[in-house]
Amino acid sequence: MSLGAFSVSLNVKDIHVSKTFYENIGFEVLGGDITQNWLILKNGDCVIGLFQGMFEKNILTFNPGWNQNAENLDSFTDIREIQKQYKAKGIKMLTEADETSEGPAHFTIEDPDGNQILVDQHR
Numbered sequence: 666m667s668l669g670a671f672s673v674s675l676n677v678k679d680i681h682v683s684k685t686f687y688e689n690i691g692f693e694v695l696g697g698d699i700t701q702n703w704l705i706l707k708n709g710d711c712v713i714g715l716f717q718g719m720f721e722k723n724i725l726t727f728n729p730g731w732n733q734n735a736e737n738l739d740s741f742t743d744i745r746e747i748q749k750q751y752k753a754k755g756i757k758m759l760t761e762a763d764e765t766s767e768g769p770a771h772f773t774i775e776d777p778d779g780n781q782i783l784v785d786q787h788r
Contacts, residue, residue, distance in 0.1 A: 666742045666750060668727035668784065670735065672705070672712035676724075680704065680717040687713065696735065705735070722781055729786045737788060744770050744786040762786075 677683040680702050684694070687706050692713065697704035702717035710733045714726065730741040745764045751774065752758065759781070762770035771785040 666747055667729070668747070669729040669738065669741060669786075670712065670727070670731040670733050672714055672726045672728075674714040674716055674720070674724040674726045674783065676720055676722060677715050677717050680715050683715045683717075687715070707733075724781045724783050726783045726785060729784065730788050744772065744784055747784060748772050 675683070680699060684699065684704060684706075688694075690708075692706035692708045692711075695705045695707040695712065697714070703719065704715045706713050706715065712733060728735075729744050729747065730738055732738055744762050745766070748758070748762050748764065756774055759773040759775055760771070762772045769787050771783060774782050774784075776782060
């Protein structure tokens with residue numbers, strides 16, 4: 666099973682200050698909309714998201730169907746299949762994707778230390 670692109674979604678206090686900081690250490694804006702309080706930044710294969718006022722904690726994020734450049738992959742494991750496999754292993758779902766749907770969907774789990782993990786398929 667491939668989880669696709671990986672990034673860390675950071676809960677930031679001031680997106681403008683955070684953007685400047687991460688640009689100063691070598692990241693460049695890849696996407697997003699600062700007027701909506703979110704940006705995606707990249708340095709090499711490292712991807713981070715800056716999100717102001719959207720969630721409480723930092724989140725590990727996986728995007729099935731995308732590579733590290735947010736480009737579509739020809740082949741990938743659909744999020745509903747990943748969710749089924751996790752549930753079969755007894756992994757508790759915080760939120761679930763509708764298993765009868767197709768296309769974009771997401772689910773959330775939590776690791777044993779309370780770190781949230783978002784699996785977010787955009788296609």
